[in-house]
Amino acid sequence: MQNASDSSLVGDEYEVEVGPVAHGGHCIARTEEGRVLFVRHTLPGERVIAKVTEGDEDSRFLRADAVRVIEASKDRVEAPCPFSGPGKCGGCDWQHVKPGTQRRFKGDVIAEQLLRLAGLTPEEAGWDGTVAPAPGDKLPPGEVPAWRTRVQYAVDAEGQAGLRRHRSHEIEPVDHCAIAAPGVSELGIEKRTWPQMATVEAIAATGSSDRQVILTPAPGGRLPLVELDKPVSVLRVDERDGGVHRVHGRAFVRERADGRTYRVGAGGFWQVHPQAADVLVKAVMQGLMPRKGEMALDLYCGVGLFAGAIAERVGDRGAVLGVESSKRAVEDARHNLRDLERVRIEQGKVDQVLPRTGITEADLIVLDPPRAGAGKQTVRSLAALGARRIAYVACDPAALARDLKYFSEAGYRPRTLRAFDLFPMTHHVECLAILEPVKKDD
Numbered sequence: 214m215q216n217a218s219d220s221s222l223v224g225d226e227y228e229v230e231v232g233p234v235a236h237g238g239h240c241i242a243r244t245e246e247g248r249v250l251f252v253r254h255t256l257p258g259e260r261v262i263a264k265v266t267e268g269d270e271d272s273r274f275l276r277a278d279a280v281r282v283i284e285a286s287k288d289r290v291e292a293p294c295p296f297s298g299p300g301k302c303g304g305c306d307w308q309h310v311k312p313g314t315q316r317r318f319k320g321d322v323i324a325e326q327l328l329r330l331a332g333l334t335p336e337e338a339g340w341d342g343t344v345a346p347a348p349g350d351k352l353p354p355g356e357v358p359a360w361r362t363r364v365q366y367a368v369d370a371e372g373q374a375g376l377r378r379h380r381s382h383e384i385e386p387v388d389h390c391a392i393a394a395p396g397v398s399e400l401g402i403e404k405r406t407w408p409q410m411a412t413v414e415a416i417a418a419t420g421s422s423d424r425q426v427i428l429t430p431a432p433g434g435r436l437p438l439v440e441l442d443k444p445v446s447v448l449r450v451d452e453r454d455g456g457v458h459r460v461h462g463r464a465f466v467r468e469r470a471d472g473r474t475y476r477v478g479a480g481g482f483w484q485v486h487p488q489a490a491d492v493l494v495k496a497v498m499q500g501l502m503p504r505k506g507e508m509a510l511d512l513y514c515g516v517g518l519f520a521g522a523i524a525e526r527v528g529d530r531g532a533v534l535g536v537e538s539s540k541r542a543v544e545d546a547r548h549n550l551r552d553l554e555r556v557r558i559e560q561g562k563v564d565q566v567l568p569r570t571g572i573t574e575a576d577l578i579v580l581d582p583p584r585a586g587a588g589k590q591t592v593r594s595l596a597a598l599g600a601r602r603i604a605y606v607a608c609d610p611a612a613l614a615r616d617l618k619y620f621s622e623a624g625y626r627p628r629t630l631r632a633f634d635l636f637p638m639t640h641h642v643e644c645l646a647i648l649e650p651v652k653k654d655d
């Protein structure tokens with residue numbers, strides 16, 4: 214993002230020694246005058262020329278790209294993707310870093326957030342400090358896990374699909390995304406033009422051959438006749454109300470996890486890494502250890518992933534209540550779990566639905582909120598239900614740490630914490646905290 218003010222420092226260059234990794238895919242450095250820089254495309258310990266990309270004289274910190282490396286870290290590699298680098302595609306943050314070191318960086322960020330926002334050391338959080346790769350993602354040097362089963366391409370004025378540059382509306386033209394799953398790459402979105410379109414989202418389901426393309430026309434744009442080499446369903450986003458409508462084929466894709474098939478309608482949430490749903494279900498079940506006859510809540514339940522897994526385990530005498538705000542996802546969840554009689558799905562926001570249900574206690578709770586986390590009020594009302602264990606699935610370690618602090622104030626502490634690298638090459642990381650009530654004599 215260019216800063217146009219008179220005091221803009223965009224374009225200025227500083228030679229700096231690079232400090233630690235910070236949350237967001239950059240490292241911290243200071244200029245000789247003491248200005249704080251968030252520098253991308255570098256690693257801790259490097260000496261680089263950092264060119265300012267955002268900020269002015271009055272900014273608390275400046276954003277910058279390392280445009281020249283003077284002293285390289287031993288953990289630096291040549292980025293396997295030619296579209297990665299200063300000013301290019303903004304999708305990946307760590308292409309230039311060895312995969313094991315990427316995971317170490319993510320671990321450093323989690324540790325820093327836990328300490329700063331929750332006052333927890335790794336030991337106190339029940340975490341061994343590691344970030345586990347997804348099964349199959351440990352590859353020979355130079356090879357990149359092709360994990361993105363959902364890719365949103367932006368389309369330029371000529372109808373060419375590309376990927377957005379970092380913090381920008383500008384588009385980097387690409388002929389292939391290195392981290393796109395094979396099912397997405399095979400659709401060849403980059404190989405044809407998309408006149409009058411603003412974005413094209415490609416989805417390749419896991420465990421079924423379903424492929425889907427969701428088109429968003431540019432303002433006033435008309436839908437093109439879409440003919441791809443592969444069988445694919447096509448949907449379009451209505452620019453007036455944001456609704457997603459079927460053009461041809463199915464209005465959903467079928468995903469598989471934990472031995473069940475889940476229908477996911479357009480725009481509905483499903484984990485992007487093909488192993489993620491299985492990895493998380495397994496870890497949540499290991500952490501909660503559901504018992505026959507227990508009553509569980511699956512909050513922010515999407516299309517019912519954890520509700521389905523828990524319901525199978527608590528059996529006919531148990532019960533599961535799922536809560537989800539998206540109407541479409543609720544329809545899918547009810548359809549997906551229709552064989553499980555003791556599952557009920559309620560539509561609405563967690564903080565509004567829970568009081569309405571009249572539920573005053575639960576044995577187990579899973580919550581998997583969006584990036585912002587659950588927040589103080591919701592955490593308090595969950596703690597009041599007295600669950601013997603709570604599984605908190607988090608895609609943002611900062612939000613997790615904030616909510617862990619609220620849980621601690623409400624009498625829950627982490628029993629274990631695990632972290633998974635379900636977004637290789639990017640700064641994103643998934644965490645799972647299993648919480649339990651603090652005992653009186655603790």
Ligand SMILES: C[S@@+](CC[C@H](N)C(=O)[O-])C[C@H]1O[C@@H](n2cnc3c(N)ncnc32)[C@H](O)[C@@H]1O
Pocket residue numbers: 482483484512513514515516517518519536537538539542561562563564581582583
């Ligand atoms: C990270 S997704 C998790 C979905 C599901 N647990 C899964 O793994 O597939 C978060 C979900 O929460 C829903 N959501 C967002 N805000 C919500 C709220 N305040 N109350 C209930 N659901 C919400 C979103 O629609 C989305 O489906």
